[in-house]
Amino acid sequence: MTGDRAFRHIKANIVLYGALFANLGIAAAKFVAAAISGSSSMISEGVHSLVDSGNQILLLHGQNRAKRPPDDAHPFGYGRELYFWAFVVAILIFAVGAGVSIYEGWLHIATPEPLRDPTINYVVLAIALLLEGTSWTIAVREFNARRQGAPWWRAILRSKDPASFIVLFEDSAALLGLVIAGVGIWASHHFGDPRIDGMASIGIGITLGCVAVLLAREAKELLIGEAADPALIAAIWAVMERQPAVICVNHVRTIHTAPDAVFAAISADFDDALPMGAAETLIETIESELHAAVPELSSIYIRPEKRAAAVIQQRPL
Missing domain, CATH: 1.20.1510.10 (Cation efflux protein transmembrane domain)
Structure with missing residues (x-):
């Protein structure tokens, strides 16, 4: 050293x-x-x-x-x-x-x-x-x-x-x-x-x-395994909700992998009219925005999922 x-x-x-x-x-x-x-x-x-x-x-x-x-x-x-x-x-x-x-x-x-x-x-x-x-x-x-x-x-x-x-x-x-x-x-x-x-x-x-x-x-x-602070989860939710092609956010699951590192798994219902290539580009854009808004995020997993098939989580206040 x-x-x-x-x-x-x-x-x-x-x-x-x-x-x-x-x-x-x-x-x-x-x-x-x-x-x-x-x-x-x-x-x-x-x-x-x-x-x-x-x-x-x-x-x-x-x-x-x-x-x-x-x-x-x-x-x-x-x-x-x-x-x-x-x-x-x-x-x-x-x-x-x-x-x-x-x-x-x-x-x-x-x-x-x-x-x-x-x-x-x-x-x-x-x-x-x-x-x-x-x-x-x-x-x-x-x-x-x-x-x-x-x-x-x-x-x-x-x-x-x-x-x-x-x-x-x-x-x-x-x-x-x-x-x-x-x-x-x-x-x-x-x-x-x-x-x-x-x-x-x-x-x-x-x-x-x-x-x-x-x-x-x-x-x-x-x-x-403990979830991230509610304020951090709310920040993730806010980034997802401002995406025009995201119909709704089903849930945001987080876990600390270190004191300053968080893994986030996100389920969201995307617009059915969105082509596959555009959806991939959108997910990459969302990940970049999430990293910028929440620097603690070390890993992000975004899963497109229909609202009816997903377990719905209430948005944190």
């Missing part, structure tokens, strides 16, 4: 690289603090940051694999491989992040360790809050630029790029986990009960489990 291409690659994935470097440094600091203080919640937080680091590496790997060109085995490309790795990330968060945190918390409650000086924990948590907050701010800015004024939850549900919302969810969970860890460490020393620290570890695990379920749900929808 040349220097210019490498720079463009890093710039395009600034959210992932920012989260990766932040989490690697934070994970090391948390494990050192846990070893010195014996804090269960700090061990959970260290595992959390380590899992997050692995997740960012997997997403970068998925993005690289997804950019491979189409071939005979995969004529629509490898874009959806990114969705597979996003699903793997969700499983890792649940199995490793949440599982280890809950197990560690349970052990700390069952066999509590004597309390030690928590100062290093507070120092590491403060640094982690600063770094995670920076990563979270970058993720929020990037996601804001893409959601184009849509409500947050709707933008997440409609997003076809798992890297953007996975990092956002991870960083949000990380910030909440740091707060839980800090409260747990303080409360365990304030009340002289080390079991509270174990409860905080379980709280971190539950938080990660909830995030993992949400991410798995979104990754599953993308993996099994």
